Amino acid sequence: MEIDGLKINYIQFGNEKGKDIVLLHGWGQNIEMMKPIGDRLCDDFRITILDFPGFGSSDEPKEIWSMERYCVFLEDLLKKLKVRKPIVIGHSFGGRVAIKYSSRNPVEKLVLFGAPCIRKDNELSFSVKMLKKIKKIPGMNSFGEYMKKYIGSRDYKAASPIMRQTLVNVVNEDLSKFAREIECPTLLVWGENDEEAPISDAEDLEKIMMDAALIRLPGGHYAYLENIDVVTNILYNFFKS
Numbered sequence: 001m002e003i004d005g006l007k008i009n010y011i012q013f014g015n016e017k018g019k020d021i022v023l024l025h026g027w028g029q030n031i032e033m034m035k036p037i038g039d040r041l042c043d044d045f046r047i048t049i050l051d052f053p054g055f056g057s058s059d060e061p062k063e064i065w066s067m068e069r070y071c072v073f074l075e076d077l078l079k080k081l082k083v084r085k086p087i088v089i090g091h092s093f094g095g096r097v098a099i100k101y102s103s104r105n106p107v108e109k110l111v112l113f114g115a116p117c118i119r120k121d122n123e124l125s126f127s128v129k130m131l132k133k134i135k136k137i138p139g140m141n142s143f144g145e146y147m148k149k150y151i152g153s154r155d156y157k158a159a160s161p162i163m164r165q166t167l168v169n170v171v172n173e174d175l176s177k178f179a180r181e182i183e184c185p186t187l188l189v190w191g192e193n194d195e196e197a198p199i200s201d202a203e204d205l206e207k208i209m210m211d212a213a214l215i216r217l218p219g220g221h222y223a224y225l226e227n228i229d230v231v232t233n234i235l236y237n238f239f240k241s
Contacts, residue, residue: 024094030056191223
């Protein structure tokens with residue numbers, strides 16, 4: 001499918017008479033990371049999974065994007081697919097998009113896997129502090145940009161220039177305002193040992209949302225895959241409630 005001049009890769013399968021479930025992958029991932037969940041739910045639900053622009057087999061954006069741009073993209077895609085009031089499941093970055101989408105569109109239920117949305121100003125590392133100082137020295141700005149590739153996060157290092165700045169935009173936006181506006185029942189499924197999105201993020205999120213419950217699982221950032229049979233049972237019970 002083409003959205004705003006970008007070719008978007010997606011798959012849709014399952015029970016055509018069932019409720020819609022939309023699965024949204026994390027940063028640097030693709031359809032395959034969410035398909036194990038879809039495969040276990042497809043007998044009873046119609047499943048839609050996509051590669052976000054810049055990932056998998058979808059085109060990369062032609063300019064730097066923001067959380068708002070990804071949300072508008074998702075709105076446009078689901079309208080074209082005639083998906084109305086879906087159950088939305090998002091992991092990490094996909095969960096962040098899901099939060100913004102669910103705050104302003106009809107959603108049956110929302111499930112977030114390791115998806116932090118409250119921005120915290122953590123203490124800067126020594127290397128980042130030095131980079132900031134170097135970039136202030138006359139003539140050293142280009143060197144500072146070069147060094148970003150070596151001291152940035154794993155995701156930052158792996159990204160193209162457009163996607164690097166897009167990543168910066170995404171992680172720097174505080175989505176707590178949107179989380180507070182979500183009215184649908186929400187399930188937070190989190191790994192107790194998640195280092196990328198600590199369990200404390202889930203606890204904070206649960207407190208500010210209107211109707212949210214936290215499920216703690218053994219494992220890390222991909223606890224939903226590490227405990228997939230347990231997660232499938234949890235999801236079925238949540239969807240039936």
